Amino acid sequence: MNCKRFEQQMWAYLEGQLPSAQAQAFEAHLQACARCQRQLAAARATYRALHALPRHRAPENLAAQVRHRMAQSSARPRVDWARVWRRVALAPALGLLTVAAWWGWQAQQPNAPINTAAEDPTESLVELHEQLEVADWSPSPTPSYFISTGYTR
Amino acid sequence: MRTAFLLTALVWTLGWAQERPVQWLQRAQQAEETLAVAGARVVEITAGRTVQRIEERFWRQGARAERIEVLAPPERRGEVLLYRGGRWLAMRPNAKEAFEMPRMPIQGALLLKTAVELVQRGAVLAETLPNATVLGRSCVVVRLTLARPALQRDETPRPMFPAAVTLWIDKETGYALRREIALREGAPVMRMELTRMELNPRLSPELFTLPPDVVVRPLGGVYETVEEAQRAAGFPIRTPSYLPTGATLERVMVQPRASGQVVVLHYRTPSARFSIFQAHKSRPAEFGGKRRHGRPHAQFWQSGDYWFGIVGSLPKAEIERIAQSLGAPDTDAPATGR
Secondary structure, three states: OOHHHHHHHHHHHHOOOOOHHHHHHHHHHHHHOHHHHHHHHHHHHHHHHHHHOOOOOOOOOHHHHHHHHHHHHHHOOOOOHHHHHHHHHHHHHHHHHHHHHHHHHHHHOOOOOOOOHHHOHHHHHHHHHHHHHHHOOOOOOHHHHHHHHOOOO | OHHHHHHHHHHHHHHHHHHHHHHHHHHHHHHHHHOEEEEEEEEEEEEOOEEEEEEEEEEEEOOOEEEEEEEEOHHHOOOEEEEEOOEEEEEOOOOOEEEEEOOOOOOHHHHHHHHHHHHHHOOEEEEEEEEEEEOOEEEEEEEEEEOOOOOOOOOOOOOOOOOEEEEEEEOOOOOEEEEEEEOOOOOOOEEEEEEEEEEOOOOOHHHHOOOOOOEEEEOOOEEOOHHHHHHHHOOOOOOOOOOOOOOEEEEEEEEEEOOEEEEEEEEEOOOOEEEEEEEEOOOOOOOOOOOOOOOOEEEEEEEOOEEEEEEEOOOHHHHHHHHHHOOOOOOOOOOEEO
16 A cells, blocks of 8 residues: 555545555554645545535426426527637636645645555554664653554544 | 952852853743643654654643644644643544543643753753744743763763753743754754744643543553553563563553554653563564664563563663563574674
């Protein structure tokens, strides 16, 4: 498991759709990678927010209405150029907005490089030893507690 | 006469310059042990390429009692750690059980106490750097470095102390507002900084007391002896027949990983720490890492259905000797190490 694969499986994991072997590998990587922990926390918050939105029931005849409108529009193939132009103009604006949002998110992330520890099990154990070593010098016992119980549970 | 006077002045000046950082350390130790403080702090721990960041609020009555509430990582938000009567307890929010953490002293003063002793013995050098401001408070910056060079080059034992420690000590109270610690050569691997501080707050006794209906249990996954950990491991834990002088087993951890249970025997000697890892029925671990500056020595190998590893700040020869006592092949064999 690496960070790229983690990203691909993140939503399936949140939905509870990952097979157990993959979920185990996913969680093992999660335990070792601070970057992916942050990413999962952000995704989880989005997932919860989406689920918290109120649900609206679609009108009974929605499908019929859509079919009717489609039939009407195919009967009148005239192009509404003003509308098309508005949409074309909107596309770059939306693109810019997306890039700005992505840049803003990236800027907030610490410069931690992608973690490869989980790909190399021995590296993750070297890191575990280092964490044990340094935690004893921490003025707070919380790092020791998290090392023992898993950083994200 | 004039020469004698100048020499006396020089010796006095040098003595004064040497004494001042120690006095600040002593003040910081005293503040840590006696001050009532509340606030918030950030702790960052770097291990290899992984950075763990913890944000927490705390309330402490010197070295007698402390309460910590975790703010981040978000998955652990709201968990509470309590210190009272010589033991640390950890509790999830609104849980009906708390977990006792094995053998953990209140840690704030430990570094300072050790630092004072080692500076007085000459094993650690202390110097003051230019003053700085933390939380809008004027601080004395004290830097401590081991008198011996780091272990990687010099294989002789060194005192149990980080290679470099920098402390930002509040001039008014003596409280250490920021700390940076480098275990070996290279960049700091632990950073702690207060982000908020309230002096002499009103601390009600309830802050440091568990709710009455909470049951205390031992913290799972961490044990004081191999025997206690044996059941959780699910396979016979092997212990080394050779240990360096003064080595004691500090804790045993059993950690679930993708490849199965991994047992960690964590030892300390008077000058170093090392961990022995073992697991059953895992793929042999091929260590592909490059030798990097400021990392501990490590050796991994497979033996039958088991694989083992030793990682620590011991001299490489000691690591190899312990490995051989656990049945590792000679280092000429294709076992991996660095």
